[in-house]
Amino acid sequence: MIKKLRWKFITITMIIVTILLVSIFVTLYYSTKTGYRQRSMDALHTALKEDFPANNPPPPRREETPVLIADVGTDGTVTITKNRLADTDSSDAGALISLVNEKRKPAGILEEQHLRYLRGNKSPDGRIRYVFSDIYAEQNSLRRQIVYSAVIGFCAFAAFFLFSFFLSGWAVKPVERAWEQQRQFVADASHELKTPLTVILSNAGIMSQPDVVPDEANRLRIERIRAEAERMKQLVESLLTLARSDSGNASAAFRPLDFSFVVNSSIMTFEPLIFEMGKRISYEVDNNIRISGDEKKLRQLADILLDNACKYSLEGGLITVGLTASSGRGAVLSVANEGKALTEHEIKQLFHRFYRADPSRSDVAGYGLGLSIAESIVKEHGGEIRVESEEKGVNRFTVVLPIGDLIEK
The missing domain is CATH 3.30.565.10 (Histidine kinase-like ATPase, C-terminal domain)
Incomplete structure (x- = not known):
């Protein structure tokens, strides 16, 4: 019972630790992912407004994300306004624009190309602007974060397991002491009761003989005493068997x-x-x-x-x-x-x-x-x-x- 109680304590502790670790790492992951996405979308929106006439042009800002800006005219001609993508040639812009049109969403991600895109509305002269940002570094960073979180989580889990293992031993000591005292009491009491019960049964057996107690009514009373003493002896032997089993000292001849x-x-x-x-x-x-x-x-x-x-x-x-x-x-x-x-x-x-x-x-x-x-x-x-x-x-x-x-x- 003590072992079960100890492992139950460890299990509950580790479940709580696991929930906390998972919550922390998931929160960090999605907060980091949201931050990357926000910076990338800011760069895309800034690129979308470049060279577009407007009464309130966006303030200049330091470019942090490599982007590709492509304008598609009314006749389908693709014009590259800016290309800061290291592994993407200007000739690839048409294929990228075709992939964006297939998705039919104004914003999204091209997973295989490691690009995030944003498609603008038609300008007054009929052009449509497509902007792409490189998210390869972002994806790599998120993958590394998952690996680091897994390693840190495993180490933290192992450390907490060892801590809870030793803590559980300290926590269940009062219960173990009380259980041991109870088991010892049952074993000692059962052992001490066996001798008087044996004497009672022995004397009851002798007194139940007709030549010892001639009166039949008295013999019947003695027989009842013997029967109840026999039942008590069986109970005592059962308690003693369980007490020995609890202590691990049961003598089994395998x-x-x-x-x-x-x-x-x-x-x-x-x-x-x-x-x-x-x-x-x-x-x-x-x-x-x-x-x-x-x-x-x-x-x-x-x-x-x-x-x-x-x-x-x-x-x-x-x-x-x-x-x-x-x-x-x-x-x-x-x-x-x-x-x-x-x-x-x-x-x-x-x-x-x-x-x-x-x-x-x-x-x-x-x-x-x-x-x-x-x-x-x-x-x-x-x-x-x-x-x-x-x-x-x-x-x-x-x-x-x-x-x-x-x-x-």
């Missing part, structure tokens, strides 16, 4: 094993119980699927999923178990049951401790810890577990575990 045998053994154990409950089971388990893991814990995983399916399936409902091997995915164990369809909210909460998807069904035994233990076992084996619910009420738990070599059949 070795190559036949996962098919483990699943089949669990099915054989639950099959009579399922029939007694008036429900049905169908299973299809591929043979000789080898994985590396703790056999005891994997058996517990299969038992938890089958027990959950038994508890929450409808009367007469079908429980389906499948185990297949896939080279791309691994060993895939699925347990499905016909029951009440789960909502999206319930699916998200399902693996939380002490959560019961249907609180109204108080007659269902359990504490809401089984699926939490199943999830911890799956994570310990490097796998994943997910839940799917169909509208028809079929709830399916799917476990994917890394697969070992398949035994030749």
Whole structure:
């Protein structure tokens, strides 16, 4: 949980940093682009008015942008008034004017020629003026700005990532300390409760004998004490299992094993119980699927999923178990049951401790810890577990575990 909280902190920080960096660089880019365009258009408008009779001629200004001025007479003759474009000959003016006329816009850009153009209105003598400005340097400058922004952005992103990584460790320390204290308390309390519970069960077992307590009513009371102590012992063992998993000190004896045998053994154990409950089971388990893991814990995983399916399936409902091997995915164990369809909210909460998807069904035994233990076992084996619910009420738990070599059949 602490790792998830820390990475969530880092993710939020980096999203904010990314938005800020992108906003800054985009703003700089478009402000620079707007400045270049404005200077270029000023040069074009100034060139458009050159040598034109007017009552208020524009004031002289220093020419900053190379321009080409071409006038087209009424007979289509092209006259070059000024040419300051380094790579454009006067003979190219006709072709440029044709490209401008094809665009049918009074102002725009000729991308391939790296030119910005402006077409004026007809003068009193019928001429039309076309002016062109060189924007090659402008385009190069904008491209360099994009590259520099990308490099600076990447370096800034990396620096902020390192900063947020170390900052997150400092920020979650109080939470980590509280979580560790809580985990230690649960582990210590669970461990300390095991001994008195064992003593209670042992003495209750002795006292339930007819020769020790002849009165049947008292023996019944003792049996109830023993039953409740047994339930409490199961709860304590479940809490202790989760506490060990949280601390990373769970003792798992990993070795190559036949996962098919483990699943089949669990099915054989639950099959009579399922029939007694008036429900049905169908299973299809591929043979000789080898994985590396703790056999005891994997058996517990299969038992938890089958027990959950038994508890929450409808009367007469079908429980389906499948185990297949896939080279791309691994060993895939699925347990499905016909029951009440789960909502999206319930699916998200399902693996939380002490959560019961249907609180109204108080007659269902359990504490809401089984699926939490199943999830911890799956994570310990490097796998994943997910839940799917169909509208028809079929709830399916799917476990994917890394697969070992398949035994030749």
